[in-house]
Amino acid sequence: MSQIITPFVLNVPESVLQNLRNRLRETRWPEAETVRDWSQGVPLSRAKALIDHWQNHYDWKRCEAMLNGFGQFRTEIDDLGIHFLHVRSPHAQALPLLITHGWPGSIIEFHKIIGPLVDPPAYGGDPADAFHVIAPSLPGYGFSDRPTGTGWNIPRIAKAWITLMARLGYTRYVAQGGDWGSAVTATIATLKPAGLLGIHLNLTMASPKFASQNPTPEEQAALKALTRYQRELSGYSLQQATRPQTLGYGLADSPVAQALWIYEKFYDWTDCNGDPESVLTRDEMLDNIMLYWLPNTGASSARLYWESFAQTEPLPVDLPTGYSAFPAEIFRAPRQWAEHTLRNIVYWNEVDRGGHFAAFEQPELFIAELRACFRLMR
Numbered sequence: 001m002s003q004i005i006t007p008f009v010l011n012v013p014e015s016v017l018q019n020l021r022n023r024l025r026e027t028r029w030p031e032a033e034t035v036r037d038w039s040q041g042v043p044l045s046r047a048k049a050l051i052d053h054w055q056n057h058y059d060w061k062r063c064e065a066m067l068n069g070f071g072q073f074r075t076e077i078d079d080l081g082i083h084f085l086h087v088r089s090p091h092a093q094a095l096p097l098l099i100t101h102g103w104p105g106s107i108i109e110f111h112k113i114i115g116p117l118v119d120p121p122a123y124g125g126d127p128a129d130a131f132h133v134i135a136p137s138l139p140g141y142g143f144s145d146r147p148t149g150t151g152w153n154i155p156r157i158a159k160a161w162i163t164l165m166a167r168l169g170y171t172r173y174v175a176q177g178g179d180w181g182s183a184v185t186a187t188i189a190t191l192k193p194a195g196l197l198g199i200h201l202n203l204t205m206a207s208p209k210f211a212s213q214n215p216t217p218e219e220q221a222a223l224k225a226l227t228r229y230q231r232e233l234s235g236y237s238l239q240q241a242t243r244p245q246t247l248g249y250g251l252a253d254s255p256v257a258q259a260l261w262i263y264e265k266f267y268d269w270t271d272c273n274g275d276p277e278s279v280l281t282r283d284e285m286l287d288n289i290m291l292y293w294l295p296n297t298g299a300s301s302a303r304l305y306w307e308s309f310a311q312t313e314p315l316p317v318d319l320p321t322g323y324s325a326f327p328a329e330i331f332r333a334p335r336q337w338a339e340h341t342l343r344n345i346v347y348w349n350e351v352d353r354g355g356h357f358a359a360f361e362q363p364e365l366f367i368a369e370l371r372a373c374f375r376l377m378r
Contacts, residue, residue, distance in 0.1 A: 003167055008072040008083060008143065010064045012294060017060055020255055020293065024055040027256050038267055038274075042260045050263060051256055053282045063287040066111060074143070075167060077160045080152070083143035084136035084164065085110075089118045091130035095197075095378055096170040097370070098134045098161060098188075102179020102203075103240075103301055104262040105357060106142050106291040107135045108284070112363035117370070129371045136164060138180065140300030142291045147300065153307040154180070158187035171195045174374050178202040178358060180304060183314070186341075190315040198320030198346070198377040200370060202358050206333035207313065210340050218334045225331050233268055233330070236261070240305035248299020251292070258298050259289045269356035271328035279361045288360075314341055322347030322373030326362070328355030347373040 032044040070085045085107055088094075097117065101109050110133070116123040117131045137144040139152045139160070161184065165173055172195045177185030182203040189199045208226060211219050239247050250257040266276040266285055276285065292298055321342045325332045327350075335348055349369060354362035 002076045005073050005075045005167065008074045009068055010072065010143075012060060012064060016294070021055050023255050024051055027051065027254075038264075042264050042267070047256070047260055047263075050259065050282060050285075054255075054259065054286055058283060058286050060290060062283075063108075063290065067107075070111075070114060072143075075164065077163050077167075078156065080139055080147060080160075081145035082136055082139070082160065082164065084134060085114070086168065087114050087118050087133045089130040089132050091119070091127045093128065094118070094130035094132050095374065096134060096165070096168075096173035097131040097374070098136075098165055098173060098175040098185075100136065100161070100175070100177040100181030100184045101138065101141075102177070102181045103141075103304065104265050104288070104292070105179060105181075105360070106288050107137055108288040108291055109357055109360040110135050111287075113359050113367050113370075116363075116367050125371075129375070131370075131374075132170075134165065134168065134170075136161065137291075138184075138301070138304065140303060141297055143295055146295075146297060147303075150307065152304070153311060154183045154187050155311075157184050158191060161188055162191065162193040165193075165195070172197065174198055174200070174377055176200045176202075176370060179356065180308075183308070186314055186317055189317045189319045189321070192319065196319060198322070198374070199317070200322040200324070200347070200373045201342075202324050202326060202366075202369075203329060203331070203356070204323060204333050204338050204342065205314075205331065206337035206341060208337070210337040212336075216334070219337075222332060222334055222337070229330055236265070237305055237309065240302035241309035242306070244299055244302035244306050247302055251298025251302075252296050255293050258293050259286070261298075262289050262292065266357070269328070269330055270361055271326070271353050271355040279355075280357075284360070317342050318344055320344050320346045320377050322369075322376070323349075324358070324366075324369040324373070325350045326354035326356075326358045327352065329358075330356055346376050 033040040070087050073086050074081050074083050114133050120129045121127050140146045174197050175185045182201045185199050270279050272279045359366040
C-alpha cells in the first residue's frame with residue numbers, strides 16, 4: 001500500500017458542466033404537492049427556483065477555485081483513495097484539528113471556518129487558538145474513492161483517519177465531528193490513538209433508555225424530538241440503510257433528484273424558520289450538492305447507512321470530550337444521557353442558534369465553541 005500523499009487539483013471539464021445544464025433543462029417535473037407546506041417534501045415552486053438558479057446562474061468554477069485554494073490532497077489508506085483538505089497554520093503553536101463531515105454534508109461545510117481556525121489574528125483572534133485543519137472526505141463521498149466491496153463502516157473509517165494523521169506526521173492532535181463525523185470521531189476516541197488529546201462533538205445520539213422514570217423537561221423535549229424524527233423525518237435513513245443501490249440509480253441519473261434529496265435536509269435540519277435560504281445561499285447549498293453530483297456519489301454515500309446504521313451501541317469514550325448543542329439539531333441529548341457514554345465531559349454548552357450543519361450555518365459561533373473547548377485540551 002502506497003503511503004504517498006499527492007496534491008489534488010480540481011479542474012472539471014466544461015463538457016461535464018454542460019451535460020449537467022442539459023440534464024437540468026430536460027427535467028420532467030411532477031405535479032405540485034397537494035398541501036401548502038413542506039409536509040410532502042420540497043414544494044414544486046421551491047424546487048424549480050433552485051434548479052433554475054443551478055442551470056442559469058450557478059458558477060462551479062468559483063467553488064472549484066475556493067477548494068483548490070485551500071490545498072487538496074489524496075492518499076491511499078487500506079487500499080482506498082482518500083481525499084482531504086490540509087491547511088497548515090502559520091503559527092508555531094497551532095494544534096492539528098481533524099474534522100469530519102457527515103451526510104448530506106461534505107468538506108464544503110467547513111469552508112467558512114478554515115481561515116479563522118488556521119490564522120486567528122487575520123480575523124481578530126488570538127494566535128494561541130490556531131489550528132492546522134485536516135478535513136477528509138468520507139469514503140464514497142466527495143472526491144474520495146467509492147468502495148467496491150463491503151466493510152467500510154464507521155470503525156474502519158476511524159482507523160483510516162488515525163492512519164491519515166500519523167502519515168501527516170502529527171503526534172498530538174484533537175478531533176471534531178457532527179452527524180456521521182460524530183460517530184467517526186467518537187470511535188477514534190474509543191481507540192485511544194497515541195497523540196489524540198480529546199474530541200468535540202456537535203451531535204451525540206445518546207440512548208433514550210437512560211431517561212429518568214420521571215423525565216425532566218429537557219428529557220421530555222429530547223424524547224419528543226426523537227419521536228418526531230422517527231415518525232416524520234427518518235424515511236431517508238431507512239431507504240439508505242436498506243436499499244441504497246436502488247436509490248442510487250435515480251441520484252446518479254438525475255441531478256434534480258440528487259439536489260432535492262439534499263435540499264430537503266437543509267430545510268428540515270437548519271435553524272431556518274422554514275426557509276433554508278435564510279441561513280444558506282443557493283450557491284452554498286449547490287456547492288455542497290455538486291460534491292455529490294460531480295463524483296457520482298449518491299449511491300456510495302447512501303451506502304454508509306447500510307454499512308453502519310445497525311451497528312452495536314457506541315463504546316464508552318474516556319478521553320476529554322466537549323459537546324455543543326445547537327437548538328435546531330435533529331436531536332439534542334440531555335447531558336445525563338450522554339454521560340453514560342461520554343465519561344469525561346470537560347466542556348458542555350448550549351448555543352442560542354444554529355442547527356445540524358452548525359459550521360455551515362453559524363461559522364462564528366462554531367469557531368467560538370471549538371476554541372473554548374480545545375483551550376481545555378491544548
